[in-house]
Amino acid sequence: MTRASVVVKNEVGLHARPAVVLIQTAQKFKSEIRFLKNAQSYNGKSMISLLSMGAKKGDLLTVTAEGEDEAEAINTITGLIDSFKD
Amino acid sequence: MAVKVADLVKEFDLKVYNEGLEGAEVNEVEINRCGLQLSGYYDYFEHVRVQIIGNAENSYLHSLPDPERKKAVGKLLSYPIPCIVITSGNTVSDDLLKEAAHYGRWVLGTHKSTSSFHVDLTLYLQSALAESISIHANLLDVYGVGVLITGQSGIGKSETALELIRNGHLLIADDFVVIKKIGADNLVGTCSEITRNLMEIRGIGIIDINSLFGLSAIRIQKNIEIVINLEPWDDNAHYDRVGSEYEMTAYLDIKLPYIRVPVKPGRNLAAIVEIAALNYRQNLMNGGNSVVSKLNETIMRLQKK
Numbered sequence: 001m002t003r004a005s006v007v008v009k010n011e012v013g014l015h016a017r018p019a020v021v022l023i024q025t026a027q028k029f030k031s032e033i034r035f036l037k038n039a040q041s042y043n044g045k046s047m048i049s050l051l052s053m054g055a056k057k058g059d060l061l062t063v064t065a066e067g068e069d070e071a072e073a074i075n076t077i078t079g080l081i082d083s084f085k086d
Numbered sequence: 087m088a089v090k091v092a093d094l095v096k097e098f099d100l101k102v103y104n105e106g107l108e109g110a111e112v113n114e115v116e117i118n119r120c121g122l123q124l125s126g127y128y129d130y131f132e133h134v135r136v137q138i139i140g141n142a143e144n145s146y147l148h149s150l151p152d153p154e155r156k157k158a159v160g161k162l163l164s165y166p167i168p169c170i171v172i173t174s175g176n177t178v179s180d181d182l183l184k185e186a187a188h189y190g191r192w193v194l195g196t197h198k199s200t201s202s203f204h205v206d207l208t209l210y211l212q213s214a215l216a217e218s219i220s221i222h223a224n225l226l227d228v229y230g231v232g233v234l235i236t237g238q239s240g241i242g243k244s245e246t247a248l249e250l251i252r253n254g255h256l257l258i259a260d261d262f263v264v265i266k267k268i269g270a271d272n273l274v275g276t277c278s279e280i281t282r283n284l285m286e287i288r289g290i291g292i293i294d295i296n297s298l299f300g301l302s303a304i305r306i307q308k309n310i311e312i313v314i315n316l317e318p319w320d321d322n323a324h325y326d327r328v329g330s331e332y333e334m335t336a337y338l339d340i341k342l343p344y345i346r347v348p349v350k351p352g353r354n355l356a357a358i359v360e361i362a363a364l365n366y367r368q369n370l371m372n373g374g375n376s377v378v379s380k381l382n383e384t385i386m387r388l389q390k391k
Contacts, residue, residue: 040264043222045239047286048261052220052278 002070005062010084013056018084023047025080031067033077044077088113089214091169091192094136097210098196098203100171103178106192112136112168115211117204120170121146124158133165136207140200144176156181163189171207173200213274216266217338225263225275225308227256228363232308234263234275234342235359237316241349244285246316249356256305257295260285265310267338276307312343312366314359319348329365330378 008014014022026033026044033044035053037060043049044063055061061081065073088111095102118135121143139147147155163170163185169192172178178193186193196203224235224247235243244260251257259277266274277283283296283304295303313335317323325348326333332343345362349355368376 040218040220042220042262043239046222046261047292048281048284049222051284052262052281054278054280 001064001066002074003062003064004074004078005060006078006081008055008057008059008061008081008084011057011086013059014050014053014081016051019047019050022077022080023050025076026073029065029067029069029073029076031065031070031073033073034064036062036064087215087218089211091194094169094207095194098206101195102192103172103195104183104186104191104193106169106186107190110168110192112211113215115208115215117207119143119200120162123162126158126161128161131165133167135168136211137162137167137170138200138204139170139172139176141174141176144172144174147179147182152181155179156185160185163191167191169194171196171203173198173203212268213266216268216274218264218266219338220262220264221337222261223263224260225258225277225310226250226359227258227305227308228360229255229367231312231363231366232258232275232310233359233363234310234313235316236313237349238318240288241316241318242355243316244287246355246359248285248287250359251295251299251303253356253360254302255360256303256308257283257285258305258308265337267340271340273310273337273340273342274307275310282306310337310342312345312362314345314347314362316347316349316355319350323348328378 010018012018023045035042035044035050037053037055042053063074063077091106091110091112092108094100094112114132114135116132116135118132118137119140120137123131124143124146147158150158159179159182170186172193172195175195175197178195183193198206224243226233226235226247228250235246237243247257247260258275262278262281263275264278266276268274283294284292285295286292325346332345334341335344336342343366347355347358347362
């Protein structure tokens with residue numbers, strides 16, 4: 001399993017639109033992708049789960065991936081969250 | 087998990103006689119009536135609990151001469167207690183307030199009687215301090231049975247849940263279930279506040295069950311009683327063909343019956359979940375699987391002939 005931490009920087013956090021982009025990206029990977037926030041775990045490929053997290057600006061998330069393409073998945077996902085602007 | 091005293095004030099609409107330290111929090115479900123301590127006995131004193139002064143403690147304090155009362159409350163408040171709650175709308179003595187201000191302890195008041203406040207606070211703390219996990223699953227109330235539907239992404243959990251809702255069953259949570267351990271052997275599932283009543287159906291998007299089906303289709307929380315795991319059909323796997331006893335799984339160390347349901351095109355999963363729930367209820371009410379024992383009895387009877 002590979003893991004990395006990332007801080008949400010964009011103003012609205014992981015709301016509906018950024019969440020859609022995030023899910024579409026996560027689904028391209030075979031690995032199981034999870035987000036951890038405040039000791040709760042969220043499924044990176046489920047819209048409802050991701051929205052339930054309610055990640056807002058300044059929140060620290062841990063991303064974990066498990067599977068054949070886990071390293072690439074982590075890099076892409078954390079890079080994407082880092083790149084969200086508004 | 088911990089509950090801030092300031093949150094208790096809001097939750098129970100308590101009167102604040104003295105504002106204590108801002109970070110003061112409650113970590114214990116149990117509550118202490120501090121009569122023994124006020125009378126000077128401090129062995130086994132659980133100072134981390136919420137301390138209650140009811141009618142009896144209050145009248146005892148009033149019966150004391152001034153210097154002794156001052157000494158009694160001073161000693162109690164010197165312990166790092168989270169807060170004192172004075173019940174039944176009783177008034178607070180100046181000594182108590184002075185000592186509370188000195189040590190920075192919360193002194194709160196309620197109009198409720200001691201026993202009714204005790205029950206309400208215990209129930210609240212039990213839930214707020216409960217051990218909890220979140221899992222990827224769906225939770226429904228099917229014929230009154232709390233059914234947790236698990237299985238890998240894309241196997242059809244949400245579609246099965248939707249079909250069950252259409253059949254008149256109730257949705258608690260889609261895709262993200264928060265499980266809390268309440269008491270020694272009770273698991274309660276609920277959803278996240280943000281996605282309450284929402285479901286995602288691939289190809290349609292996010293739907294609001296409350297506005298589509300109304301209040302009769304949703305529940306806020308439910309005890310989890312059985313787990314149904316949807317699995318891809320595997321011709322070599324062993325599936326239960328008789329159902330004489332349940333395989334078990336566990337969440338937060340609490341065991342639950344675990345039913346594996348293989349998924350194949352053409353299988354009506356909603357009907358299978360309904361039957362699993364009904365069957366569970368029947369077993370529960372008859373104290374065991376009556377179908378299998380009846381079958382055994384019939385076979386034995388026929389063999390004797």
